[in-house]
Amino acid sequence: MSSRQDKSDDEALAGARERIDTLDAQIQALIAERAGVALDVARIKTARQRTDFYRPEREADVLRRVAERNEGPLDDATITRLMREVMSACLALESPLKVAYLGPEGTYTQAAVYKHFGHSVRAMPLPAIDEIFREVEAGNADFGVVPVENSTEGVVSHTLDQLVGSSLQICGEVALAVHHHLLSKSVDLTGVKRVVAHAQSLAQCRKWLDRRLPGVVREAVSSNGEAARRVAGENQAAAIAGRAASEFYELPMLASNIEDEPNNTTRFLVLGKQKVPATGDDMTSILVAIRNQPGMLHRLLTPGAEAGVDLTRIESRPSRRQAWDYNFFIDLEGHIDEPRVRQVLDAIESQAAMLKVLGAYPRAVDTSST
Numbered sequence: 001m002s003s004r005q006d007k008s009d010d011e012a013l014a015g016a017r018e019r020i021d022t023l024d025a026q027i028q029a030l031i032a033e034r035a036g037v038a039l040d041v042a043r044i045k046t047a048r049q050r051t052d053f054y055r056p057e058r059e060a061d062v063l064r065r066v067a068e069r070n071e072g073p074l075d076d077a078t079i080t081r082l083m084r085e086v087m088s089a090c091l092a093l094e095s096p097l098k099v100a101y102l103g104p105e106g107t108y109t110q111a112a113v114y115k116h117f118g119h120s121v122r123a124m125p126l127p128a129i130d131e132i133f134r135e136v137e138a139g140n141a142d143f144g145v146v147p148v149e150n151s152t153e154g155v156v157s158h159t160l161d162q163l164v165g166s167s168l169q170i171c172g173e174v175a176l177a178v179h180h181h182l183l184s185k186s187v188d189l190t191g192v193k194r195v196v197a198h199a200q201s202l203a204q205c206r207k208w209l210d211r212r213l214p215g216v217v218r219e220a221v222s223s224n225g226e227a228a229r230r231v232a233g234e235n236q237a238a239a240i241a242g243r244a245a246s247e248f249y250e251l252p253m254l255a256s257n258i259e260d261e262p263n264n265t266t267r268f269l270v271l272g273k274q275k276v277p278a279t280g281d282d283m284t285s286i287l288v289a290i291r292n293q294p295g296m297l298h299r300l301l302t303p304g305a306e307a308g309v310d311l312t313r314i315e316s317r318p319s320r321r322q323a324w325d326y327n328f329f330i331d332l333e334g335h336i337d338e339p340r341v342r343q344v345l346d347a348i349e350s351q352a353a354m355l356k357v358l359g360a361y362p363r364a365v366d367t368s369s370t
């Protein structure tokens with residue numbers, strides 16, 4: 001390249017950097033101004049003795065509009081994630097949120113917390129799902145995040161069972177693409193003599209393990225974060241966990257994306273005490289107790305079909321009240337405050353021994369997780 005060409009490239013680069021510096025200063029000033037307005041919002045709420053600093057319906061609305069406005073070159077999920085973090089920082093100025101989640105650090109549930117609330121929350125890892133319910137019920141945490149279903153492994157029955165007796169509301173949902181990695185201090189696969197993971201993750205990577213690590217001992221533990229913690233001090237063991245665990249426990253990725261099903265997604269619920277107003281794109285979750293009788297399922301499903309309200313999930317669990325007595329967990333599209341949804345719930349209730357609304361909440365907004 002000629003030196004004249006070098007010089008003009010240098011000038012173009014300096015010019016572009018100058019534009020970036022100017023834009024950065026403007027973005028920074030605007031973020032600071034936005035934070036100032038969030039503080040005004042906090043003052044208004046405080047003056048009226050309101051404690052609803054976090055407003056899931058407003059956040060969903062803001063983030064959906066970010067995606068609608070987006071014309072690239074960043075994709076919708078990326079620009080939304082950046083705005084998610086700005087809003088998270090603004091909310092932390094108003095009142096920092098405490099969010100309990102299924103720990104330890106490095107679990108997918110932790111990743112779901114940050115995806116939903118941004119990184120400016122105080123995330124509190126707890127060892128069991130029932131403890132998360134208890135801490136939120138007791139007011140020691142503002143919200144809780146628990147896994148509820150996985151696209152390959154099905155429901156997390158502990159979570160469904162806890163919802164039966166809890167006074168908490170479902171305030172939101174998070175969908176997280178789950179990528180499993182093999183984390184280990186071993187230099188190669190032949191050095192791995194033991195694989196540690198949550199039983200669901202072992203199942204989700206079974207074909208890969210059969211092929212690449214045949215005969216190697218598989219050990220199930222309470223979470224993938226726990227698996228990573230256990231193998232962090234060993235050279236001959238590997239954990240199956242996500243990127244967050246790799247970073248947190250400084251465990252190299254010996255193999256990445258080892259899940260058998262590439263579209264593996266886990267859905268998490270956000271639990272809290274507040275009822276969330278409608279946004280226009282919502283879900284309602286209900287629990288229905290019903291006696292096992294002929295035609296029972298048909299009677300449960302007909303009201304939704306007749307009113308054009310989609311039932312997106314129906315899950316049955318033994319009620320534990322009596323043999324062959326069932327609880328059904330049903331997700332419907334729409335918000336309980338919409339008359340057509342209310343009508344469907346009334347019709348279902350008339351067929352059931354009991355109907356409990358578990359929550360109505362904005363449908364997950366797609367932001368890419370870190």
Ligand SMILES: O=C(O)C(=O)C[C@]1(C(=O)O)C=C[C@@H](O)C=C1
Binds near residue numbers: 086
């Ligand atoms: O609109 C509000 O109520 C706010 O508190 C502001 C704001 C925001 O930064 O946009 C912050 C937190 C809420 O969860 C929702 C939105």
